[in-house]
Amino acid sequence: MDRRTGVVLINLGTPEGTGFAPMRRYLRQFLSDKRVIDRSGLMWWLILNGIILTRRPAKSGRAYAQIWNRERDESPLKTTTRSQAEQLDARLRPLGVRVDWAMRYGQPSIGAAIERLGDRGCTRLLLAPLYPQYAGATTGTALDAAFDALARLAHPPALRTLPPYYDAPAHVAALAETLRRHLDGLGWRPDAVLLSYHGLPEAVIAAGDPYRAQCEATTRALRAALPHDMPALIQCYQSRPSRGRWIGPHLDEELARLAGEGARSVAVMTPGFAADCVETLEEVAIRGRQEFLRCGGKNFTLVPCLNDAPASIAMLEALLLENLSGWL
Numbered sequence: 001m002d003r004r005t006g007v008v009l010i011n012l013g014t015p016e017g018t019g020f021a022p023m024r025r026y027l028r029q030f031l032s033d034k035r036v037i038d039r040s041g042l043m044w045w046l047i048l049n050g051i052i053l054t055r056r057p058a059k060s061g062r063a064y065a066q067i068w069n070r071e072r073d074e075s076p077l078k079t080t081t082r083s084q085a086e087q088l089d090a091r092l093r094p095l096g097v098r099v100d101w102a103m104r105y106g107q108p109s110i111g112a113a114i115e116r117l118g119d120r121g122c123t124r125l126l127l128a129p130l131y132p133q134y135a136g137a138t139t140g141t142a143l144d145a146a147f148d149a150l151a152r153l154a155h156p157p158a159l160r161t162l163p164p165y166y167d168a169p170a171h172v173a174a175l176a177e178t179l180r181r182h183l184d185g186l187g188w189r190p191d192a193v194l195l196s197y198h199g200l201p202e203a204v205i206a207a208g209d210p211y212r213a214q215c216e217a218t219t220r221a222l223r224a225a226l227p228h229d230m231p232a233l234i235q236c237y238q239s240r241p242s243r244g245r246w247i248g249p250h251l252d253e254e255l256a257r258l259a260g261e262g263a264r265s266v267a268v269m270t271p272g273f274a275a276d277c278v279e280t281l282e283e284v285a286i287r288g289r290q291e292f293l294r295c296g297g298k299n300f301t302l303v304p305c306l307n308d309a310p311a312s313i314a315m316l317e318a319l320l321l322e323n324l325s326g327w328l
Contacts, residue, residue, distance in 0.1 A: 005097045005327050006122030006157070007320055008113045009085050010129045010142045011275065013105030014075040018065040023057035030105045035141035060278075067281040078103070080275040081130070083308040084316065091317055095328050098122055099320075104142045111149035118157065124327055128162040128320065130274035132171060133214035135200060139164065162323050166214040167221045174306050174315040175218075175271055176225040182303045183230075183267065190299070191263040192232045194254055195219055196284060197272040199237035202245040212247050218271050231267070234258075238270075238288075239279055251284070252291050259295035266292060269303040274312075276305045 015026035031037055031048060069079050085101035092099055098120050102113035117125065129142040143161060150156045165171045183190065197215045205212050219235045226233075238251040251268070258266060268288060270280045285302040292300045306312035321328075 003096075003124060003327075004120065004122045005124045005126065005324060006114075006117030006120070007088070007092070007097060007099045007126045007128055007324075008110065008117065008146070009081060009088070009099065009101040009316075010110060010127065010146070011077060011081045011101075011103055012138065012142075012277070013103040014078045014277075015060075015064060015106060017073075018061040018068055020057045020061065023061045023064070024053050026106050027056055027060065028053055033105075033137075033141055035137050035144065063278055063282045066286060067278060075277065076281060077275055077277040080307050084130075084275070084313065087308060087313045088316060088320065091313070092320065097320075097324065097328070104145055109149075110142070110145045111152075114146065114149050114153075118153070123157050124160075125157040126160045126162060126320065126323055128316075128323075131272070132164060132218060132274070133166045133197070133211050133272055134164040134209075135198075135211040136204065136209055137200070138198075160323060160327075162319065164214060165319055166218045168315075168319060170315040170318045172218070172221040172225050174311040175222050175269075177311050178306060178309070179222075179226070179230075179267075179269055179303055182301070186267075186299075186301060188265050188299045190231050190265045190267040190301070192234050192258060193230070193267045193269060193303075194251065194258075195222070195233055195235045196238045196251045196268050196270050197235070198239050198279065199246045199248075199250070202247055205247060215272060222271065238283060251288060255288060255292045255297070256295045259292055259297040264297055265299035266297065267301045267303055270305060273305045275307050280305060 013026065013030065016022040031052065064075060067076060069076050072079055081101050085099050089099035098117055100113040100117055102108050102110040104110065127143060127146050129139045131138040200209065200211055216235065219233060223233050234254060236249045236251045236254045237247050240246045240250065268284050270284065273280055280302060289300040
């Protein structure tokens, strides 16, 4: 029997444009996910549709417009995720493996990617959420959507899921290589390197989400993999979209603190993101830089995510092969 294997790379999502209508569609899908915001009822519906989806699309659209891939008319996240899938598909196709890609929110959808692989004869499927650290609001909701799509199939494939790879040696080595190369290419040496992860509410961590512990494990593993003469690594978190208590320390506060203590040069790395997106290219590279310079800093750099660089593709290939063991 011909048992082809499919892989779906899954990332968070992207709007189809920076205008009000596509941003509103994207935000409605994102903010309606109870894994992201666990609220329901008439009052939340009124707040979401009457306030948030009236004001937020324009603001988010301006942020996306600053980093938009105008040549392909799409977000950088979509460009990079497609490239990752195409490179991995070329590498793994000789082994009988087809690689596709999808977004949890926006297009292409997870269900559509699963259907495409089914049309190619794949009877076994590896779901690969591209989040090194597990969080219910990222990996959890991506798998929820995949399971919902699979439940609608008359004959679903055999299934595996890629586990979090926050301290996988191949991942840590790729991060260390990327950081070393980037710093070596600067004409200045940073006083500190901030490792900025996406934030989560403290209540989510208290309820048992392992995200913060896995972020801390990534930081420890990366610190151990770097030379002893590297600048100090400072772990922090970014992206606080609402009020309430969020895990910290927070990136903007750390940038202000370092500048106030006399630091003039910093680098920021985002080890929780597999590809550069609005949270890295706009929130960190643009607004983070502005905050640091406003507080008296001089030099600021964003270390690129692993993206579709050779080290990233080799790392992802190694992770996929490890989790396809016995199927090939």
